[in-house]
Amino acid sequence: MDMTRKLSAGSLLLAGSIAAAHAQDTDNDTSIDEVIVRSSPLRSSISEVVLGTSVIRREEIIRTLDGTIGETLAGQPGVSATFFGPGASRPIIRGLGADRIRILTNDISSFDVSTASQDHLVATEMGNAEQVEILRGAATLRYGQNAVGGVVNVFDDRIPTSRPEGGFEAEAFASHSTNDDRDTIGGHADVSLGNDWVFHFDITDRESTDYEIPGFASEEAEEEGVKDLVENSASQATSTAAGLSWLGDKGYIGFSVGFQEGKYGLPGGKKEEEEEDPLAPPAAEEEEEEGPIKIDFEQVRFDVDAEYNFDDGFIKAAKFRFGLADYEHTEFAGDEPETLFTNDEWELRAEAILNEFDFGNGVATGTFGLSIADREFEADGEEAFVPLNEVFRWGVFGLGRYTVDNFIWEGSLRIDSQENETSNLSFEGGNYSETETTFSAALTGIYQISDSSSVGINLARSERAPTGEELFSNGFHPATSTVEIGDVNLDTEVANSIELSYKTSVGNFDFGANVFFIDYADFIFLSPTGDFFEEGDPFPAPEGLPVFAYQQADAEFWGFEIEADYLAVDNGDLRVTFDGQIDLTRAESTESTTFGGIDNVRSEFTPLGGSATAVPAGDLPFIPPMRFLGGVNFDYAPWNSSLRLEVQHVAEQDRVGQTPEGSEVDVAGTVPTDSYTFWNLYLTTAPIPNAENVSFSLRVRNLGDEFARSPTSFLAQSAPLPGRDIRFGVNVKF
Numbered sequence: 001m002d003m004t005r006k007l008s009a010g011s012l013l014l015a016g017s018i019a020a021a022h023a024q025d026t027d028n029d030t031s032i033d034e035v036i037v038r039s040s041p042l043r044s045s046i047s048e049v050v051l052g053t054s055v056i057r058r059e060e061i062i063r064t065l066d067g068t069i070g071e072t073l074a075g076q077p078g079v080s081a082t083f084f085g086p087g088a089s090r091p092i093i094r095g096l097g098a099d100r101i102r103i104l105t106n107d108i109s110s111f112d113v114s115t116a117s118q119d120h121l122v123a124t125e126m127g128n129a130e131q132v133e134i135l136r137g138a139a140t141l142r143y144g145q146n147a148v149g150g151v152v153n154v155f156d157d158r159i160p161t162s163r164p165e166g167g168f169e170a171e172a173f174a175s176h177s178t179n180d181d182r183d184t185i186g187g188h189a190d191v192s193l194g195n196d197w198v199f200h201f202d203i204t205d206r207e208s209t210d211y212e213i214p215g216f217a218s219e220e221a222e223e224e225g226v227k228d229l230v231e232n233s234a235s236q237a238t239s240t241a242a243g244l245s246w247l248g249d250k251g252y253i254g255f256s257v258g259f260q261e262g263k264y265g266l267p268g269g270k271k272e273e274e275e276e277d278p279l280a281p282p283a284a285e286e287e288e289e290e291g292p293i294k295i296d297f298e299q300v301r302f303d304v305d306a307e308y309n310f311d312d313g314f315i316k317a318a319k320f321r322f323g324l325a326d327y328e329h330t331e332f333a334g335d336e337p338e339t340l341f342t343n344d345e346w347e348l349r350a351e352a353i354l355n356e357f358d359f360g361n362g363v364a365t366g367t368f369g370l371s372i373a374d375r376e377f378e379a380d381g382e383e384a385f386v387p388l389n390e391v392f393r394w395g396v397f398g399l400g401r402y403t404v405d406n407f408i409w410e411g412s413l414r415i416d417s418q419e420n421e422t423s424n425l426s427f428e429g430g431n432y433s434e435t436e437t438t439f440s441a442a443l444t445g446i447y448q449i450s451d452s453s454s455v456g457i458n459l460a461r462s463e464r465a466p467t468g469e470e471l472f473s474n475g476f477h478p479a480t481s482t483v484e485i486g487d488v489n490l491d492t493e494v495a496n497s498i499e500l501s502y503k504t505s506v507g508n509f510d511f512g513a514n515v516f517f518i519d520y521a522d523f524i525f526l527s528p529t530g531d532f533f534e535e536g537d538p539f540p541a542p543e544g545l546p547v548f549a550y551q552q553a554d555a556e557f558w559g560f561e562i563e564a565d566y567l568a569v570d571n572g573d574l575r576v577t578f579d580g581q582i583d584l585t586r587a588e589s590t591e592s593t594t595f596g597g598i599d600n601v602r603s604e605f606t607p608l609g610g611s612a613t614a615v616p617a618g619d620l621p622f623i624p625p626m627r628f629l630g631g632v633n634f635d636y637a638p639w640n641s642s643l644r645l646e647v648q649h650v651a652e653q654d655r656v657g658q659t660p661e662g663s664e665v666d667v668a669g670t671v672p673t674d675s676y677t678f679w680n681l682y683l684t685t686a687p688i689p690n691a692e693n694v695s696f697s698l699r700v701r702n703l704g705d706e707f708a709r710s711p712t713s714f715l716a717q718s719a720p721l722p723g724r725d726i727r728f729g730v731n732v733k734f
Helices: 005-015 058-064 069-073 135-142 219-224 468-472
Strands: 053-057 080-081 091-093 101-105 131-135 148-156 168-177 182-193 196-209 235-247 251-270 292-311 315-331 335-356 358-359 362-381 389-404 407-422 432-450 453-464 474-479 482-485 495-504 507-532 544-568 574-589 627-636 640-650 676-684 692-699 724-731
Touching: 053 058, 058 069, 058 131, 058 692, 069 080, 069 091, 069 148, 091 101, 091 148, 101 135, 135 148, 135 362, 135 389, 135 407, 135 432, 196 251, 235 292, 389 468, 407 468
Parallel strands: 101 148, 482 544
Antiparallel strands: 053 131, 080 091, 131 148, 168 182, 168 724, 182 196, 196 235, 235 251, 251 292, 292 315, 315 335, 335 362, 358 362, 362 389, 389 407, 407 432, 432 453, 453 495, 474 482, 495 507, 507 544, 544 574, 574 627, 627 640, 640 676, 676 692, 692 724
């Protein structure tokens, strides 16, 4: 097996991602550019990153592209998705999601409200992404306390950092999917304007109808006779951006402006409708019925990016990033607007990278910097479940690397300050303002046993302050058909973790395994209380909805990821590789929520009073079960073609969330889901002679049209996963 090709497949696997091994080049060139981890401040190659990094390159992104970032990345090791229909899906890493996973665009926040609820989309367009990186371990501390579970960093090159070859580079793509009649079209271009300036432009448009399933979505759908379709799941989105950069000999400075807009439906998100009264007067009969819930969103975003290379001296380079965005979405019940969510947010990052220097018997380098962010979030309307609140954060961090003999050590330290403030509470006199300071640290080490084998360890202690949603929620959430209650008495969450890793490459065989354990003190989670909303309570909501509250209890997470691939044939024309991965996450609270539940909180205004029973210790909700993904890849150079056959199995999940003892609540996250197996096929070919830049693709997902429900989705019981989908695509590079 050629060592340069091993670097693309084997080293990516050693860093935690088998994905790039699936996207083999189809020509006869045996050299592959070394993958650079752009999230690393040291601009490390993938072979130098010690632990916990997955890199998905452009070819793999296009192959697995779905309408959302969650579904696009859901096949990566340890990564699942929330799946709130095709319009909204957020990544979950090792069972952790929401505010514990930071989703970034070019190192800066995605500036949306997706952490507030599963029905809110991530404002990141994957169609023009050049590279996606999934980070764990010491490197995540650079991105703040909200990255305790991991970081998903999407690089789209909207601000050019290099000159296009020949002065012009472009790519255009289009596809059609049969399951939901989804049409996607887009592209991007970079143009040199003289020797120093580069202009960038990209656009993506996507539109689909309700998606199909093999059966009834729910008992309600069966009663209504709606089969093989998930109603109110259509979506439409458009994203466009332009950027301009000045490129000098020692650095660059550039800016970009982006715009996104669209609309998507929430499957099952229909407001309770009253039965028609045959004796009602004519005026009542003419009232318009409230229909299913749809979300209309819009974001305007501005970014500035600059870097200067000093070359010599203690400081090698300095980087500066600034982003600002106005995001809003309106939730409609039928044609009537009900609630407006707005998010005005900005973030600044400044960082210095050190030159390598001799230290003792080894070589040291590192980086240090600061980040500042401000967010003002407001929900306005009768069904606003979170009041206007502002979060101001700042943090300072440092990361160092020390290499000596066969050892590589990385250490991170971060201090964060977070202020949560609101003046619209229904208690505490209406005002709340509190600042929490958190400290986090991580130490990672790897020992190179041989040129092809290594063992690593990562130790971390991370603190996370509660978010505005966890503190202040108090109202009816129509998208999830629940009443959500926050808790201003929540404490800072503390996580102590350890991860062990072993990687090896023997001949044509690569193998990697990660095992992790996280011990949480005061873990915060949203859980059913066992109560139902009653008429006449302090805020408007349909009677009988289940009440959820943010609870707090000690918890433990543990699991593993195992990956392997084998090059079976490589005769110059034909390459055949086999690969497989398996991952598992277990998560449970180790104590009841006696001190974190709503039993002792806000009894003067919540519908629950002091009657709520604590949630007992046990399994946590929305945790992915064991999953297996395996495939065989055929790359045939004379035809410029690649074929991948894949099987994906997700085990049943009977370790579901707990409900208060004696409660008969049967809600999302507490209902077991069955196992399912998807068979998938991917074909890419460039059949036109002397036109390898024009390629065609065929993707078949869920070939057997199997019925499946996602155990990590709030809509598991009302919106199953899509049935068989056939996608045809074309890609042209200039």
